[in-house]
Amino acid sequence: MTLAFLNLSWTVFANGLEFGGIYALMAVGIGLVFGVLRLVNFAYGQLIMAGGFALAYGAQWGLPNWLSILFCFGVVLALSLLMDRLVFRPLRGHSPAVMLVATFAVAFLLQNIALLAFGAFGKTAGALAFLNAPWDIGGVEIKKIAIIAIATAVFCLVLLQLLLTRTSLGLHMRAASMDFTTARLLGVRANRVIAGAVVVSAVFAAVAAVMLSVAEFQVTSTFGLSDTIFVLAGVVLGGLNRPIPATLGGFSIGFASGILGGVLPADPSKWYGNQYLPTLIFAAVIVVLVLRPNGLFTRGEGAMERL
């Protein structure tokens, strides 16, 4: 049973959904922090990397899976709060360009600390690798992790939507991302809102780390790096300022790269071989950005910032 054309099968389709789901979570994580801080966090990938190493250590110490996942959440949260305290807070109010370059520096720094500490080959986080095994659903083999990733992404996004629309913290976060100054004048506490965004964004990074470590269980200093670059493009593509466009942007780029990665032949001699996947994706990103600079899924004007 296939979708008939090319070699697009249900398995490839499920892979596309899996990456779409994971990238959507990362996109929301980046988008939430951007909403309140007007800061694009390049170092988001390094949070995921830290989570990956936490899982690897969990596996090495022989921790049960739930405990090493918990450890992963702890490490990512701690690093994220530390990053906020040491870098983002002193930079508040600086120009977006300075903040962007600063997070770029943090990303580079963390990546090299990991290289120094864990070596070029990194560590193995194989405890969850059994999720790569397929489930047989109506005669179609679909990897367990694909289904788990999609379900988790939907679950997390629904929770986030509830948080944003049904709690006072969510209300404050939405207000702050519309107009931070006015929100503060009306009694929204800046540090609380920012901490909220940073924590939620870190939780999503940890979830993404767990999901990504299943397929890519050799955790090195570049773990999550290329995913983050894709997601950053996706977030800007969708529209940074609101959670739903950002989610859709992240999802579409993950879905597109998952599908194309499966459909294109792994043949380096062909111009349409899958080694040129980044070129295809980023060329599409440029085209979309030129046509719709404020994002694909936004209406009206986007966030005004100047880099």
Next chain:
Amino acid sequence: MSLVRRLPELFVPALLVLGTALVGLEVSSYLQAYFLDALVKVSIVVALYVFIGNSGVLSFGHISFVALGAWTAGVLTVPASQKTAIMPGLAHFLVRTTVGNIASLALAAGVGAAAALLVGLPLMRLSGLAAGIATFAVLEITNNLLTYDQSIGPGENAFSSVPQTTGIWQAAIAALLCIAVAFAYRTSRFGRMLGATREDPAAAAATGISIYRQRLLAFAISGGLAGFAGGIYVHFQPLQAGGLSLDLTFITLAMLVVGGSSTLLGAVVGALAVDGIYSFFSAATNSVDVFGWHLTVPQGTAEIVLGTLMAVVLILRPSGLTGGRELTLPQRARG
């Protein structure tokens, strides 16, 4: 401000470069490589400065023009007899064409400028984050193509057998040339118009300046300088597509930001200072002697020091070490 009073803006960076070159001539050939590297970095950072410094718009894409320049100069100067051995998939007209050192550098600059113009035509309409991400996408695309397309270069392998014509003088003259072009552009009416759009885009547009055209011009000039610097670079050491990507982007941006991105002096000081620190810690990986004190650091220390330095400078002094001011002759007292 009169041109005479602005001359220190040109001469101080030029003297710094000359001084570096003269010291580089005196040291051992092992140390000389570090001085050469610093001079090549000056060219790249000055190229970055022409666009980023004058326009105030970030670009993560300039290293792709450096890479294109390096590929152009490299492919065209590898001796014809070795071309097919090193690059089996090379396109026929590239196999047949071989040029000299100077011609290859001129072509590298041309390719860099043409690529920047082409990329800039759509991209310079963007601003803000969209522009940042789009230039990033350009970097990813260039790197992806150069890594896998074996008809235009060595693919993933290092660019070996390129004549090593970049000695200390070639590197120094190239850096001086870049500085001169950057100065000439900055003091020209176009440079001033772009500077006005950086300070206040709305006011600049209101006086009739087309932000798009001025940015595009700067982007093309800066891409040309970047391509030229790439040509110089490939004549200095065998490069690899993987090395002309994120890491080099980070290091050169760090140099520009640490020095102070809005001035030529900042670009040069940043490049020399950061390259000095970086080279010192890289060398210390294989142990160095500092005044008889033996120092060995683990691999990756240089990057960590650099990342920390950049973050600290950004937090404490966001306009860079030179504080965003050019050196000028003192103004005559007003009567």
